[in-house]
Amino acid sequence: MKLTFSEGSYLVTGGAVGIGAAAAEYLVTSGLNVVIADFDVENGTATAERLSSVGPGKAKFVRVDVSDEAAVEAAVAETVGAFGPLAGALNCAAYLPRNKRVHEITAEHWNKSHAVSLQGMFLCFKHQITAMQPQGSGSVVAISSTAAVAAVPGSSDYVAAKAGVNGLVRAAALDYAADGIRVNGIMPGAILTPGFKQSNAANPNLGGVADLLPIKRIGNPEEVAAGAVWLLSNESSYVTGAVLPIDGGLSAV
Numbered sequence: 001m002k003l004t005f006s007e008g009s010y011l012v013t014g015g016a017v018g019i020g021a022a023a024a025e026y027l028v029t030s031g032l033n034v035v036i037a038d039f040d041v042e043n044g045t046a047t048a049e050r051l052s053s054v055g056p057g058k059a060k061f062v063r064v065d066v067s068d069e070a071a072v073e074a075a076v077a078e079t080v081g082a083f084g085p086l087a088g089a090l091n092c093a094a095y096l097p098r099n100k101r102v103h104e105i106t107a108e109h110w111n112k113s114h115a116v117s118l119q120g121m122f123l124c125f126k127h128q129i130t131a132m133q134p135q136g137s138g139s140v141v142a143i144s145s146t147a148a149v150a151a152v153p154g155s156s157d158y159v160a161a162k163a164g165v166n167g168l169v170r171a172a173a174l175d176y177a178a179d180g181i182r183v184n185g186i187m188p189g190a191i192l193t194p195g196f197k198q199s200n201a202a203n204p205n206l207g208g209v210a211d212l213l214p215i216k217r218i219g220n221p222e223e224v225a226a227g228a229v230w231l232l233s234n235e236s237s238y239v240t241g242a243v244l245p246i247d248g249g250l251s252a253v
Contacts, residue, residue, distance in 0.1 A: 008087030066120030189247025
């Protein structure tokens with residue numbers, strides 16, 4: 001089945017690399033126009049240029065710190081200004097854990113983690129949904145983590161923030177269902193992204209994670225992006241308030 005999409009613009013936050021970049025590529029190659037918003041200027045610019053050269057859709061990079069409300073609002077406005085009404089948004093930005101137990105985490109680090117992973121998600125939801133309300137339709141997708149439901153040692157800041165993301169997805173879905181705006185999430189498991197590689201290097205507890213998975217391998221960003229893109233598509237029109245695990249069977253164990 002070929003996916004179909006509503007006309008308009010698409011915004012991918014945290015789209016410079018990994019899952020976000022893979023999803024942006026799917027959207028652009030499907031003929032859609034996408035703004036990639038990320039704090040990583042070098043990779044974000046390179047990804048947007050590469051995707052625009054592939055087409056048939058267009059890609060544009062915008063620098064954004066999702067913990068900064070004014071920056072998030074501006075990124076949404078730039079997306080609408082460049083490519084038209086906001087039809088869909090995928091939110092991937094997160095602050096990675098640093099392999100510290102609760103008593104070792106400073107308040108500064110905790111606040112930074114939540115400012116990006118949870119407050120940043122709230123700010124993205126707020127301004128993306130505001131942009132969608134005039135047309136009475138749209139799809140917002142959040143990248144959460146299986147860590148939200150199955151804690152990882154040395155990651156309490158990240159675990160707590162992602163659990164909050166799951167709650168935000170469900171609550172926002174109820175708030176806006178009658179407005180024609182769908183809100184869903186995805187919980188990736190162990191996925192071979194730059195962030196996973198960084199966390200894996202910092203946290204020896206993750207070293208044998210592939211052996212714990214029923215599928216016995218680490219996932220690829222494209223496998224998660226496929227689920228995210230489906231949630232953005234018209235084929236998922238009856239789905240809202242869902243948080244879909246894409247985790248090689250980890251959540252079934």
